[in-house]
Amino acid sequence: MRRWVQRHPSTPFHQSADDPAILELCGRLGLRSDVQDLGGEDNLTVLVDAGRHVLRTYKPFVSRRRLAEIQRVRHTVAAAGVRVPVPIRIGESSLFRCGPRWAEVEPFLTLPSTTGQLTAEALFRGLGRLHRALAQIPAMATHDLRRSFVSCATLLQWVSANVADGLINDARANEFRRQIRRLESRRVDPSDLPVQIIHTDPHAGNIVATDADDFAYLDFCGVESAPRIHDVAIAFAYLLSSAPHNPVLIADKLPALLDAYADGAQSILGRREHDALPIYAAAVAIYYDICDWDPGMSTISAWLLNFINA
Numbered sequence: 212m213r214r215w216v217q218r219h220p221s222t223p224f225h226q227s228a229d230d231p232a233i234l235e236l237c238g239r240l241g242l243r244s245d246v247q248d249l250g251g252e253d254n255l256t257v258l259v260d261a262g263r264h265v266l267r268t269y270k271p272f273v274s275r276r277r278l279a280e281i282q283r284v285r286h287t288v289a290a291a292g293v294r295v296p297v298p299i300r301i302g303e304s305s306l307f308r309c310g311p312r313w314a315e316v317e318p319f320l321t322l323p324s325t326t327g328q329l330t331a332e333a334l335f336r337g338l339g340r341l342h343r344a345l346a347q348i349p350a351m352a353t354h355d356l357r358r359s360f361v362s363c364a365t366l367l368q369w370v371s372a373n374v375a376d377g378l379i380n381d382a383r384a385n386e387f388r389r390q391i392r393r394l395e396s397r398r399v400d401p402s403d404l405p406v407q408i409i410h411t412d413p414h415a416g417n418i419v420a421t422d423a424d425d426f427a428y429l430d431f432c433g434v435e436s437a438p439r440i441h442d443v444a445i446a447f448a449y450l451l452s453s454a455p456h457n458p459v460l461i462a463d464k465l466p467a468l469l470d471a472y473a474d475g476a477q478s479i480l481g482r483r484e485h486d487a488l489p490i491y492a493a494a495v496a497i498y499y500d501i502c503d504w505d506p507g508m509s510t511i512s513a514w515l516l517n518f519i520n521a
Contacts, residue, residue: 230310336474337428
């Protein structure tokens, strides 16, 4: 999994902002090709057209059908009053080929200079509001090949693949397997949980406060249908990883965070969702640790598993 995400041998994720395909697409769409790279891990996002538009090219394995569904989700939540970047049509389409990838164009979304001031409670309130809008959309037929919500069996497969690729040693692999088996013994069946479309990467870089009580939402490339508590667990795991040496400080805030989420969602979490939250957060931490995405997750996964089994 880590090898696939970071550098698949035949379809690398990296694409330079001065790639000829980018410049050709700008010319084809009538956009000024003064390209400025805005960053991004998986997708290339560039500012074009004298700062008026953003051009985003997706990973090579994102199909036209998948991107069309991502766009449908964003259009639907925007129509419900949620502030998201919405792709625009140029000519007959909002989906464009850019070399081996699919791409889209949207107006540049101006965010306030106070970006980054989001409190933990505001983050969970903002996530609740997004879930309230996403809950009205029918289930998705597609998902990212790098799925966010996976089974314990899949985690074990990734560990074995990383051992075979020489990315982790046997000792670390055995510790992962021990953690995953502990997790599996406590896992709450997804069929017992409310399922809807979720964001899959809800952190303060993607949920942005635009004023005292409103939000903008970014990066919908991973949206999929899954238990809504999985999104809450991801947000909680991110917060815990920000204080890996003292996670109790964050855990003590959890009741207030869930109250903020319920306020935004206008829906409280059910008993089984409360049961599932620490278990799903541990699964997120193990997932991220296997992929080596966040150095704080290793400590958090062990701490959560001890908390669950206490």
